Amino acid sequence: MGVMLKLLFSNAVINQQSEFIKEPAVAPESIQQSISEHASSVMTLQRWLLSGRNTQEEAGVSLTMLQHLQRIGSSPLNEINWENYSDELSFLENAVESQIITTPEATTLIASLRADYAQLRARAVSGNEVIARTAESASVDSQSSLVQGQSLTPWLLTLLALLASALAAVAWLFYQMSQESAAEQPLLRTVDSRANQNAILQLLDEMEPLADGDLRVQATVSEAMTGALADAFNYAVTELRWLVGAINGSAAQVNESVGKTRESAKSLAQASGVQAREIHRSSNYLNVMSDTMAQLSAHAAESSRIAVDSVEQAQQGTQAINASVKGLVNIREQAQMTSRLMERLVDSSDAIKKHVNDIQRVAKNTDLLALNTTIRAAAATGGGETGELSRLSAEVTQLASTLRLATRDIAHLAGIIQQDAALTLSSVKKTNNELDAGHQKAIQASRSLKAIEAVSHDLQNQINDIAAKTLRQAGVVRQLSSNMGVINGITRDSAVGLQDAASDLEDLQIMANGLLNSVAGFALPETESDIAGSPTEGSPTEGSPHLTSSARVAKKIRAAVEVDHRSQAFAATKPPTSGIE
Amino acid sequence: MSQAHVMFRAGGQSFAVASSLVHAIHDELVLQSVGDTKNWFLGLAVADGVLIPVTDLGSYLKLSPSSGRTLSISPDAGVGALRVDEVIGVDDTATMVSDAVLPLELQSSSELFSCSLDTKTGKHWVLDVPRLLQSKRFVDIGIDNSTDNGVSA
Structure with missing residues (x-):
């Protein structure tokens, strides 16, 4: 779980960096097709891992791998995505070596993924040299030009990291509790445990719009165990709201000033x-x-x-x-x-x-x-x-x-x-x-x-x-x-x-403009009443590029909880046989 | 034996006079004009101490007036002097010709010319001086306004 959080954090940072700094370089059609096929294999692996009893963490890693594959498809020259994907694949290979993953199908599929990975990366590099040079040139120009964007990026990244950490912490708590409840289910089926789970689910529900960039969300601060977490979450969202607003304002001012200055420079150039x-x-x-x-x-x-x-x-x-x-x-x-x-x-x-x-x-x-x-x-x-x-x-x-x-x-x-x-x-x-x-x-x-x-x-x-x-x-x-x-x-x-x-x-x-576009997905409240309202209206869909990895993790966790609830309900219908299964 | 003649010219015609009729040739005579006389009468002059009347021969012969030397007539022939244009000289070798035709200019005075002399310088009509001096016209020098205007002989 710690490794997964680390990967989530690093992926979130890298994701934001790449979206801020680089313009996406679209891969050729054949590579896109190969990546899609590779992603299908990963999704198959994910389904197998989710069905396994001790491979939930590996399932989360496979989910991250899918996200990296998506980024690789949009930016095949981004070495970091390739490296991260390779690290996550190594994580699964280690799980195979550690006998965490024991099914022969999964083992074979992981080996196949490693082989496909090497071919895919080679093809991406050889088939996109022009794109690579263009992308590198654009990267250098962008990095040298966007001073203000660079100055704002650490703030944004920090806050996103904070939110991702909070989400990960919630996921971790839920996971622990689900593990504990699963372990103690036969013994401790108490009302508090149920309440905590409900509080966590409520927090997840309230945080879900944030995954789509909706900054109008406001977590409910209650006496439950997630109260402090909701408070920190609200603080972080407030800061992020202010930061996005500042980015919008600054970018607009920069855009206007740059437009005027550019016109002046053009006039001066013509006059010169x-x-x-x-x-x-x-x-x-x-x-x-x-x-x-x-x-x-x-x-x-x-x-x-x-x-x-x-x-x-x-x-x-x-x-x-x-x-x-x-x-x-x-x-x-x-x-x-x-x-x-x-x-x-x-x-x-x-x-x-x-x-x-x-x-x-x-x-x-x-x-x-x-x-x-x-x-x-x-x-x-x-x-x-x-x-x-x-x-x-x-x-x-x-x-x-x-x-x-x-x-x-x-x-x-x-x-x-x-x-x-x-x-x-x-x-x-x-x-x-x-x-x-x-x-x-x-x-x-x-x-x-x-x-x-x-x-x-x-x-x-x-x-x-x-x-x-x-x-x-x-x-x-x-x-x-x-x-x-x-x-x-x-x-x-x-x-x-x-x-x-x-x-x-x-x-x-x-x-x-790119900076503006990068924060355009964030929905800011127009009035105070918009905060903590119903944020679902006009939220981005799951296919939106602003769907962060943390949100997807939360969605998966919520799905896992629902599965767990269903399993618990199924277990409740069966008579207990022994202490720990 | 031929006779010597003094040859001269007057009024454009050549004449000759026997040298015996010529007393002298005068170059510059001082003339004293006389009033109421014919235009051919030049006046009176003293030559060698003798008072003589001088007549313009050219005008008298109704030719052009003469302005040269003056031939004084020998006293034996009469008293008078003739003004001529030029005295050519004395010639005693010339041949006398009597049947020569008188020029038309001299027809009005034909009685004064009976013959001519053929000399080396040409034909010279011999002037009959005595007849001239004795002619009424030559003597009548006064102007008669009623009858004689001095033209006719």
Whole structure:
């Protein structure tokens, strides 16, 4: 019995732990079928053990084995269930060795169960590797996430253990009493014994709804031997009620807070993603700006070089214009000289013209003289031939005519020369004027070129300054872009971290819901009147997952008591034969 | 034996005068105009101490006006001087031609030209100076507004 209580206690603790921590991993269909067949064999063994006279404890162990088989079916990877089942099977094997179990059928069946156990476990492990990994991963995540659930679990387990202990104690008392009554039945069939049994049955009846998670139960505290036990039971139920209520409240708060926090984390993750993209875009813009500024700096450097060339060109232009000015001055001097020469030429032409006129006059006079001479000679000869005088006069006339023509040509040429000289003089004067104007313009151009040179020099300095500053600015922009890249990386990491946090919070919410679901089977009183009322209404059925092992033990014990009552009634109908059977 | 002639041009035509009829050739005579005279009468001038009337031969022959030298007529032939454009010279080798056709421009003064001279420089119409000096038209230098406008001979 002590071993059974120990197993009940440990099974209750493990059961609650597994239901809190792990999500059930369903086994494949073939393994489920094998487990069902194995459970049928155990149930057959249980019936045989229940029918035996000294194998009631072993029957209880077989009942526990059935419960473990049920857990194995729902969580085939839970090693603890397998180990517990193996321990209980070992307990039965020990009973066989100790000759407690003597029937050949039971002995054979136990050996068969051991063989089936080994095969079942091997198949479960090999056929559920994926499920095993998933379950292990889920177990690790759950254990790391559900901090609050873990903090509450010891309380709940302790109380459940306390209740299980109380139930076990009741069962133990009933068992002892039934044994004693069975031993003393022939001698002591008293009213007290019957009353105690009734008190125990009443306590069991009042505790039965608790097996289905109904916390509205209230055991009757009376003067009977179960009074103190009922009081402790009520205290434990009250604490459990408070604890389940606290779990419900805390889980709901956790669920709500986690939901809000998860939404916030998602929003922050989305915002971080947007921020990262914007930072990335800004970084790209900064890179483009840096490149543009570098190009601008290069252009400024080129402009500076052009400005330097412009300064040199302006200097060369100034020198050329200065040379041109000197040339113009020389040309002007030459032109003035030419002008003076032309004036002298005009004067000379005038003098030639005068002389030509004189010559023409002489020639004219000579011609006239020759004609008159000829006429006189002709008159002297009486109008006849003039002879040698006439020929001489004719030659003189011819000479005078030639001279006249020559002087006329000379006069004509002199006039042409004089006209050309006058035109040339006018042109030279005009050229002088134009040279003066050109000289003035050249001087003005020289001054303008000097001004251009000065402006180009200033421009060069300013362009150099702009180029240097642009280059520095490009460096700053590059550094800024690099910093933006770092910020972008941090923001991306933050976004990933926030997404992870949101995922973790989602897991936490799932765990909180799981926590809520795990205590959902507990029925809490809404008002004080609900306590100690009729708890049967709306209670879970026997197939409910919240049906604890203690409740099932109680049910079995109650069934055993009823069997015992029936056996006692049957014995009462038979006459006593001896003292102890 | 040919006779020497002084050849000259006036009013675009070539003429010749016997050298015996020419007293002298003057280049620049100082003319003293006379009022109410015909337009071909240039005025009076003193040549070699003698007062002589000067006539524009080109205008007189109804050709273009002359502006050259002046031929003073020999006193034996009469008193007068002819303004011509150009005195070409004296030629005593030219051949006299009597049946030459007078140019149309000289038809109105055909009585003054009876023959011509063919020289190396061309045809020269021989001017009959005595007839010219004795002609009524040449003498009548005054302007008669009623009958003679100086055009007809």
